[in-house]
Amino acid sequence: MATQSSRAAARLMVAPSVIVLFIWMIVPLALTVFYAFRIYRLLSPERNGWAGLRNFSWFLNAPEFWIAITNTLLLVGGVLVITIVLGILIALLIDQPVWGQGPLRILVISPFFVMPPVAASIWENLFMHPQNGLFAAVSMGLGYKPILFMESYPMSSVIFIVSWEWLPFATLILLTALQSLSSEQLEAAEMDGAPAISRFRYIVLPHLTRAITVVILIQTIFLLGIFGEIFTTTQGGPGSASTTLPYM
Known part of the structure; x- marks a missing residue:
């Protein structure tokens, strides 16, 4: 004592x-x-x-103030939805006992170690570039015009890039919570005839509630200060279409 x-x-x-x-x-x-x-x-x-x-x-x-607030809320909300939904799916996938589980987990978390400006530059120049990007090559190969991601869909492009950066964090938190779930509960529910969807809805998802809350709180704190990705790609444009509060 x-x-x-x-x-x-x-x-x-x-x-x-x-x-x-x-x-x-x-x-x-x-x-x-x-x-x-x-x-x-x-x-x-x-x-x-x-x-x-x-x-x-x-x-x-400033005339951009309310636009910046709207874009900031869209950025935070969009990234949270994407990372939580995909994070749960990926966590369920890599939690299965499959061959190559270790390298697969390393591959999943690797984007988290890439600096934000570097990640934004990679996506902008290697994938979303209207002439030399991978998506442009695929579009032209199929006979379509390349999509001008940064000009036509600036906010969606930024949300996609930031989601790619933060998906490993959400996946790790959710995977850790998933591994703490007792397998006996799932086995008992399966023996009682509960389908996979019901087991996920009534056992897995409630167990992940605290982990999801942690992901929301931590990511929201950092997402409200996103600057490097916007500065590297759209620079708040076209006009103020992708201007957020930190970028004003």
Whole structure:
């Protein structure tokens, strides 16, 4: 049983880590608030000064503001739906005892280690390029005109690229939760005559609820700050068709 002295010793040992973590979090937050009220030009420091509420006024009155909010919500919602649905399907697939399961898992998680600007450049130049891309070659081979992904479907293209980047994360979280499910429950349900869809709906899916919640929370935090993929591909265009709040 913990005594008062042992609790004090535990707090003392934990204190350095807590202090470092607090500083690591509070300093960027304080600087963000500070620069939000200032005019800051990196290349023209002599023009820096106090802005007051002018930055917020410009931001809220900008014609792209509501478009950026809509695009941000579309980006977050679209990526969450794609990664969760495909993540569950892929997790169910690679959880099966098949040959080559180890290399298959490595292949599935490999996109997560690619830097966002690099991943965006790969998709834009190797796959979605209107002249030299793989999709253009397939379209022209079938007798169709190549699709101008970045011009005609900019937001959908960004959502697709970001989903490809975050799908491994969702798959890993969901696979870990899936492997913690007792096989005896599924076997008992199967022996009782429950079809595969019912076993998934009433046993597997409720078991994955917490994992899905974790995926939603963590991905939402990072998706609200997506910048590199948009800057590398559409640069917020055409016009403001793919402009999000971080890109404004």
